[in-house]
Amino acid sequence: MADDFEPEIIVFACHYCAYAAADLAGSMRLQYPSTIRMIKLPCTGKLEVIHLLRALEAGADGVYAAGCLEGECHYLKGNLWARKRIEHVKKLLPEVGLEPERVEMYNMSSAQGPEFARVATEFTERIKGLGPNPLRRHGVSPHAAARDAAKDVAMPDPSPAPTEKGPAE
Numbered sequence: 001m002a003d004d005f006e007p008e009i010i011v012f013a014c015h016y017c018a019y020a021a022a023d024l025a026g027s028m029r030l031q032y033p034s035t036i037r038m039i040k041l042p043c044t045g046k047l048e049v050i051h052l053l054r055a056l057e058a059g060a061d062g063v064y065a066a067g068c069l070e071g072e073c074h075y076l077k078g079n080l081w082a083r084k085r086i087e088h089v090k091k092l093l094p095e096v097g098l099e100p101e102r103v104e105m106y107n108m109s110s111a112q113g114p115e116f117a118r119v120a121t122e123f124t125e126r127i128k129g130l131g132p133n134p135l136r137r138h139g140v141s142p143h144a145a146a147r148d149a150a151k152d153v154a155m156p157d158p159s160p161a162p163t164e165k166g167p168a169e
């Protein structure tokens with residue numbers, strides 16, 4: 001594995017929890033990898049299988065959803081639906097030659113800035129261990145493709161590129 005492999009990881013983040021936790025992590029000056037590119041959702045229940053697949057098809061090295069703690073989704077079961085969709089995609093991936101570990105579901109509260117940073121770091125290390133997505137193509141932006149696929153459900157957010165070791169949006 002090339003030591004200089006810097007994965008591109010798409011995070012579908014609920015704005016009530018994970019997105020706020022990312023802000024908190026930034027305020028707390030917690031460091032986490034600049035590999036994370038966020039797409040803000042009103043609830044992870046809006047996440048569909050096709051959004052995950054499009055991100056991977058466009059070459060994202062890893063994709064995860066970060067939703068509210070179980071029992072605390074503002075739409076009651078949105079995060080449970082998201083987990084089911086993630087599990088479904090995990091089953092599909094081997095059929096197209098991708099490792100199921102490239103997708104994951106996490107839960108956290110808006111107060112868990114350190115947990116956001118821990119998850120981002122842990123998932124990045126996992127993806128570095130797997131190596132680049134073999135579907136990655138030169139000139140294709142996984143973040144742009146994922147945003148476009150989820151444009152009907154994503155919340156407005158310019159999502160600038162994160163600065164090195166800084167907070168990502």
Ligand code: FES
Binds near residue numbers: 044068
């Ligand atoms: Fe946060 Fe549903 S409102 S996951």
